[in-house]
Amino acid sequence: DAKTTQPTSMDCAEGRAANLPCNHSTISGNEYVYWYRQIHSQGPQYIIHGLKNNETNEMASLIITEDRKSSTLILPHATLRDTAVYYCIVRFPYTDKLIFGTGTRLQVFP
Amino acid sequence: EPEVTQTPSHQVTQMGQEVILRCVPISNHLYFYWYRQILGQKVEFLVSFYNNEISEKSEIFDDQFSVERPDGSNFTLKIRSTKLEDSAMYFCASSEVGRGDTQYFGPGTRLTVL
Numbered sequence: 001d002a003k004t005t006q007p008t009s010m011d012c013a014e015g016r017a018a019n020l021p022c023n024h025s026t027i028s029g030n031e032y033v034y035w036y037r038q039i040h041s042q043g044p045q046y047i048i049h050g051l052k053n054n055e056t057n058e059m060a061s062l063i064i065t066e067d068r069k070s071s072t073l074i075l076p077h078a079t080l081r082d083t084a085v086y087y088c089i090v091r092f093p094y095t096d097k098l099i100f101g102t103g104t105r106l107q108v109f110p
Numbered sequence: 111e112p113e114v115t116q117t118p119s120h121q122v123t124q125m126g127q128e129v130i131l132r133c134v135p136i137s138n139h140l141y142f143y144w145y146r147q148i149l150g151q152k153v154e155f156l157v158s159f160y161n162n163e164i165s166e167k168s169e170i171f172d173d174q175f176s177v178e179r180p181d182g183s184n185f186t187l188k189i190r191s192t193k194l195e196d197s198a199m200y201f202c203a204s205s206e207v208g209r210g211d212t213q214y215f216g217p218g219t220r221l222t223v224l
Contacts, residue, residue, distance in 0.1 A: 041199055043203075044201070046212055091210070092210075096155075098153075
């Protein structure tokens with residue numbers, strides 16, 4: 001699986017958009033970009049995933065650059081409950097395992 | 111919304127004892143997984159399971175670990191002889207179809223080995 005690089009931590013004001021970047025410069029053509037988050041020590045929560053097109057769901061938007069070497073997860077209106085560790089995972093479609101890195105610790109403040 | 115459930119939420123055991131961690135995957139899901147997270151460390155893949163067989167396993171998943179789907183709803187992880195270093199959060203996950211599909215995680219079981 002391609003390695004990802006994320007900032008260790010970020011802050012965001014409540015109500016503002018949180019933009020979480022991820023670099024995956026060694027991604028290959030059939031590897032997907034997945035985002036999960038983990039609140040305290042709870043189980044990882046699936047957020048969104050994409051291959052090359054931008055994606056949006058009720059939780060977030062995923063913007064993948066045209067060369068696919070980086071992506072940004074956007075939480076459009078961050079709330080205090082969005083405070084969590086966010087993991088960007090690049091996943092080969094023919095493997096079972098998700099490889100988690102250390103993620104970005106997002107702190108949303110009032 | 112369907113979710114993965116796990117029991118117990120916290121298990122305390124003595125070193126050398128056997129423990130069984132239980133999971134109820136989402137009902138129409140066919141693939142099941144176990145991950146663990148030692149305190150302060152990354153979430154690590156242990157094993158995947160499909161059609162009553164292990165599909166993939168990591169180096170961590172050695173002979174002291176086993177998985178089973180004893181009935182149509184439960185999925186279990188057994189640790190035969192626990193060690194201090196087995197203390198961790200254990201997460202079960204499931205996915206609807208095969209490799210590459212989105213995995214949904216349960217809340218975890220905190221295992222403490224004394």
